[in-house]
Amino acid sequence: MxxxxxxxxxxxxxxxxxxxxxxxxxxxxxxxxxxxxxxxxxxxxxxxxxxxxxxxxxxxxxxxxxxxxxxxxxxxxxxxxxxxxxxxxxxxxxxxxxxxxxxxxxxxxxxxxxxxxxxxxxxxxxxxxxxxxxxxxxxxxxxxxxxxxxxxxxxxxxxxxxxxxxxxxxxxxxxxxxxxxxxxxxxxxxxxxxxxxxxxxxxxxxxxxxxAQAPLAVVATRLNTLRAVEHGPLAAMAEFIETQQRLARSDDAAEGVRAFVERRPARFIGR
Missing domain, CATH: 3.90.226.10 (2-enoyl-CoA Hydratase; Chain A, domain 1)
Incomplete structure (x- = not known):
């Protein structure tokens, strides 16, 4: 371009x-x-x-x-x-x-x-x-x-x-x-x-x-990876459960499940 x-x-x-x-x-x-x-x-x-x-x-x-x-x-x-x-x-x-x-x-x-x-x-x-x-x-x-x-x-x-x-x-x-x-x-x-x-x-x-991916999940994944590099794997692992709970409750996670069941691309909104 x-x-x-x-x-x-x-x-x-x-x-x-x-x-x-x-x-x-x-x-x-x-x-x-x-x-x-x-x-x-x-x-x-x-x-x-x-x-x-x-x-x-x-x-x-x-x-x-x-x-x-x-x-x-x-x-x-x-x-x-x-x-x-x-x-x-x-x-x-x-x-x-x-x-x-x-x-x-x-x-x-x-x-x-x-x-x-x-x-x-x-x-x-x-x-x-x-x-x-x-x-x-x-x-x-x-x-x-x-x-x-x-x-x-x-x-x-x-x-x-x-x-x-x-x-x-x-x-x-x-x-x-x-x-x-x-x-x-x-x-x-x-x-x-x-x-x-x-x-x-x-x-x-x-x-x-x-x-095209779920925005909240992209940001969480990026930040957790950086935390592992800068503070070590134990610090990153300490965030796993809370972060996954927060993401699993999001509208995008629900859309991800629907898209999987309906066999179509997901349409994420960042919430």
């Missing part, structure tokens, strides 16, 4: 488009290889918050305009924020990197990401904070903060080792090297590699399949 896009201002913007129950979120600063500015990060947090707050929306798809996902942060525009230890978006919004920073919300609904071309620094960290990533086969990845005298603080130091093991994480975090889509797949940073130009359609197909 070809997503709709606005003409971006010099500092870039985030475009959104609704397709049924899916919110398409487009990074729009192609003239600068989608280098991130504070405005873009604020609008991204607003888009993630919209996804969580709108009951008609069930899944987000993050993608990029132009040939590249992102060349990373526009460092001059972030320098003063970094020195002050401030984020580019206000308290109370959903944090796109999903780090659980005090004062910010954590995303509850699924996020699928389509990456292509150059995907540096913050691009990798947004991937690792998402749920499912589809990569074009022409991607070039690099977590190159050490090359700029700073540290990756958007989640790479946490999630790279979790996905790929300590040695693999150190290889890419400490050398600032470039690696390709095949390596990203091997490291479990992405879940699927497709031919360049097909990544958004593939990501959207996954999102639409998720959106």
């Amino acid at each position: 070809t997503p709709s896009a606005t003409t971006p201002p010099p500092e870039g913007c985030i475009d959104t488009q609704v397709l049924d129950h899916v919110l398409l979120i487009g990074i729009n600063r192609p003239a600068k290889r989608n280098g991130w500015t504070p405005r873009m990060f604020r609008e991204l947090a607003e888009a993630y918050t919209r996804l969580d707050d709108d009951p008609a929306l069930r899944v987000g798809v993050l993608h990029a305009m132009g040939d590249h996902f992102t060349a990373g942060l526009d460092l001059p525009s972030f320098s003063e924020l970094m020195k002050r230890g401030e984020k580019a978006y206000p308290l109370g919004l959903v944090e796109p990197n999903d780090l659980g920073t005090p004062g910010y919300r954590r995303r509850t609904k699924p996020m699928v990401i389509a990456v292509k071309g150059i995907c540096f620094t913050v691009g990798i960290e947004l991937m690792l904070a998402a749920d499912i990533v589809v990569a074009a086969d022409d991607c070039r990845f690099s977590q190159l903060e050490v090359q700029r005298g700073i540290m990756a603080t958007g989640g790479a130091t946490l999630r790279m080792a979790e996905r790929a093991g300590l040695g693999n994480a150190m290889l890419h975090l400490l050398t600032a090297d470039e690696f390709d889509s095949a390596e990203a797949l091997r490291l479990h940073f992405v879940q699927k590699v497709v031919r360049a130009g097909e990544e958004l359609d593939a990501a959207l197909a996954i999102a639409q399949r998720i959106a």
